[in-house]
Amino acid sequence: MSDNEIDVEALLIATASPDIPFSIGTAPGTAPGTAPGTASGTAPGTAPGTAPGAAAVAATRAGADYDPHADIRRYATELATDITDVLLPDAPPDWRELTVTGTVTVATTAGEAVFVDAAGESTGAAVPEAAAGLLRLLRTVTTPLSAHPWYRVRLHRTVTGPASYEFDYGERPFPMSQLLSPADYRADLEAFPRERLPVWLAAHLDEARPQLRTPRQAVVRARVDRDSGTVPAPVRFLHPDLVWARWATTAAAAVAIGSDWGPRILGATAVFEATTGNGATLHRLPGDRAVLSGGVWNAPELDAAYNDGAPMPDYFAGAPDWVSAPVLNPRAFTGLLSFCYWWDGTGWYRGRSPAPARIGAAIPGLWTADTVTDVVCSVLGENVSRPAVHDLVLAAESAAVTRDAVATAFDPAEDHDLVGAFAQFALAGLTV
Numbered sequence: 001m002s003d004n005e006i007d008v009e010a011l012l013i014a015t016a017s018p019d020i021p022f023s024i025g026t027a028p029g030t031a032p033g034t035a036p037g038t039a040s041g042t043a044p045g046t047a048p049g050t051a052p053g054a055a056a057v058a059a060t061r062a063g064a065d066y067d068p069h070a071d072i073r074r075y076a077t078e079l080a081t082d083i084t085d086v087l088l089p090d091a092p093p094d095w096r097e098l099t100v101t102g103t104v105t106v107a108t109t110a111g112e113a114v115f116v117d118a119a120g121e122s123t124g125a126a127v128p129e130a131a132a133g134l135l136r137l138l139r140t141v142t143t144p145l146s147a148h149p150w151y152r153v154r155l156h157r158t159v160t161g162p163a164s165y166e167f168d169y170g171e172r173p174f175p176m177s178q179l180l181s182p183a184d185y186r187a188d189l190e191a192f193p194r195e196r197l198p199v200w201l202a203a204h205l206d207e208a209r210p211q212l213r214t215p216r217q218a219v220v221r222a223r224v225d226r227d228s229g230t231v232p233a234p235v236r237f238l239h240p241d242l243v244w245a246r247w248a249t250t251a252a253a254a255v256a257i258g259s260d261w262g263p264r265i266l267g268a269t270a271v272f273e274a275t276t277g278n279g280a281t282l283h284r285l286p287g288d289r290a291v292l293s294g295g296v297w298n299a300p301e302l303d304a305a306y307n308d309g310a311p312m313p314d315y316f317a318g319a320p321d322w323v324s325a326p327v328l329n330p331r332a333f334t335g336l337l338s339f340c341y342w343w344d345g346t347g348w349y350r351g352r353s354p355a356p357a358r359i360g361a362a363i364p365g366l367w368t369a370d371t372v373t374d375v376v377c378s379v380l381g382e383n384v385s386r387p388a389v390h391d392l393v394l395a396a397e398s399a400a401v402t403r404d405a406v407a408t409a410f411d412p413a414e415d416h417d418l419v420g421a422f423a424q425f426a427l428a429g430l431t432v
Contacts, residue, residue: 068144069144069145072141072142072144072145073142073145075141076138076141076142076165077162077163077164077165079134079137079138079141080138080155080157080163080164080165081157081162081163082134083100083102083131083134083135083138083155083163084098084100084155084157084163086128086130086131086134087100087113087125087127087128087131090125090126091115091125092115092117092123094117094118094119095115095116095117095123095159096116096117096118096158096159097115097116097156097157097158097159098113098114098115098116098155098156098157098158099113099114099116099154099155099156099157100112100113100127100131100154100155101113101152101153101154101155101178102127102132102135102138102152102153102154102155103151103152103174103178103180104135104136104139104150104151104152104153105151105180105184105185105187105188106187106188106191106192107183107184107187107188108180108181108184109132109135109136110178110180111127111131111132111135112124112127112177112178113125113126113127135153138153138165139153142167143192145167146167146169148169148192148194149188149192150167150168150169150170151168151169151170151174151188152167152168152170152174152178153165153166153167153168154166154168170198170200170201171198172198172200172276172277172297173198173199173200173277173297173336174200179204182204182205182207185201185204185205186205196307197306197307199297199298199299199302199303199306199307199336200277200297200334200336202306202307203302203306203334203335203336204334204335206306206335209333209335210305210312210335211312211315211331211332211333211335211337212325212332212333213316213323213324213325213328213332214324214325215321215324215325215326217324218316218319218321218322218323218324218325219321221316221319221321222319222320222321223321225317225318225319230317230318231318232317232318232319232342232349232350232351233318233349233350233351234347234348234349235341235347235348235349235350235355235356236348236356237341237348237356238366238367240282240284240290240343241397242366242397243270243282243290243292243366244270244282244284244428245393245396245397245399245428245430246364246366246369246372246393246396246397247263247265247270247272247282247363247364247366247428248265248270248396248424248425248427248428248430249372249376249392249393249396249425250262250263250364250365250366250372250375250376250379251263251264251265251270251364251424251428252406252410252421252422252424252425253375253376253379253380253410253421254379255417255420255421255423255424256379256380256410256416256417256418256420256421257379257380257416257417258417259379261273261274261275262274262364263364264424265424265427265428266427267427268283268284268285269281269282269283269284270282270284270428272294272362272363272364274361274362276297276361277297278294278295278296278297278361278362279294279295279329279331279362280292280293280294280295280329280339280359280362280363281293281294281328281329281330283327285322285327287345288343288345289322289342289343289344289345290342290343291323291327291328291340291341291342291343292339292340292341292342292343292348292363293315293328293329293331293332293337293339293340293341294329294331294337294338294339294359294362294363295329295331295336295337295338295339295362296338296339296358296359296361296362297336299338299354301313301338301354302335302336302338306335313338313351313352313353314351314352315337315339315340315350315351315352315353316340316351317351317352318349318351319340319342319349319351320342320344323340323342328340338353338354338359338362339353339354339358339359339362340353341353369390369393369394369397370390372393373386373389373390373393376389376392376393376409377389380410380411380414380416381411381414383411383413383414384409384410384411385408385409385411388405388408388409389409391405391408391409392405392406392408392409395430396425396428396430399429399430399431399432400430400431400432401422401425401430401431401432402431402432403418403422406418406421406422406425
């Protein structure tokens with residue numbers, strides 16, 4: 001197979017720097033969904049004036065230079081320390097870092113805490129009601145810092161340093177484990193109305209579930225499309241075997257460095273989740289079939305559909321009946337699917353999905369063998385041998401990966417997980 005099967009638009013993407021957020025994972029003290037530009041101890045979008053609640057934390061002072069927000073931030077730091085203090089009695093004896101993630105609305109408070117010891121081992125801890133109450137207070141007193149209150153906060157504390165905090169105002173999607181019920185968010189929006197909702201939140205509140213396509217619905221819809229003459233559009237994209245091999249190679253690199261993010265091979269499914277909220281899955285099916293689907297977190301089509309009442313794009317127009325929920329990216333269940341392609345053994349097809357050039361952020365860098373080599377080299381570090389990595393990419397494309405090739409490319413001197421990396425190739429069926 002050759003790279004001439006790819007769309008010209010996609011080739012343009014290959015000349016850009018690959019997006020490799022999984023190479024570093026989530027930075028310490030940073031929530032994956034934190035809005036860009038949010039610094040520890042600060043909040044973006046500060047609203048002018050002093051909203052109700054500021055008086056509770058601002059000392060009475062005179063003078064034109066007085067900034068009440070500075071008092072709020074100082075008090076927030078004190079509260080962050082108080083919250084972490086509540087959990088310290090349950091800390092492991094040799095703990096070094098504590099991270100507390102709280103999700104708060106006017107109706108519900110949820111939290112999780114993790115201690116990390118000197119050996120780097122993590123231990124979960126419950127967030128008691130005393131700490132939950134302080135989390136609610138922290139949200140109340142810091143509401144004047146922005147046009148609307150935050151939804152999540154991450155507190156970070158070391159054994160030797162003070163506590164720090166970082167607010168998440170919900171611009172990017174939240175992890176499923178930290179997502180509250182629609183009723184919780186509706187209650188919060190009644191108390192704090194917003195003119196425009198983040199796409200993930202608008203989708204979460206949409207009870208119509210416009211992207212759901214159960215197997216039964218797929219059979220009915222496929223029959224209707226046939227009767228009406230609705231046909232899908234062909235897509236010039238990489239052959240599924242090339243996509244699979246290159247996906248597996250980047251997955252092996254992510255496993256090698258111990259990243260919790262990035263691509264993975266899970267049996268007949270390739271998965272990619274970026275720290276940015278983008279992601280996709282490639283499902284391989286018997287009979288030389290495949291389904292590639294996923295979502296870009298801020299897709300303009302979804303924003304228009306949820307916030308402006310525009311029609312939801314018909315991603316499944318002309319799709320066969322085997323393109324249904326079991327082989328779709330989980331974003332179809334949360335209303336955040338923004339593309340779906342399917343391979344029927346002869347070519348790729350799509351309904352009203354965007355062209356490949358617009359889905360690059362949701363899939364690993366796999367446009368060319370050189371792109372994959374660039375990604376893997378960036379992930380593994382400056383000591384890696386580029387020729388060895390390139391040879392490994394070509395070996396994966398030929399389903400001829402060996403343990404020696406993995407060891408040579410991934411540099412065992414860097415203490416990489418070579419067994420886990422090779423296992424990704426083995427799961428993908430690309431080993432000799």
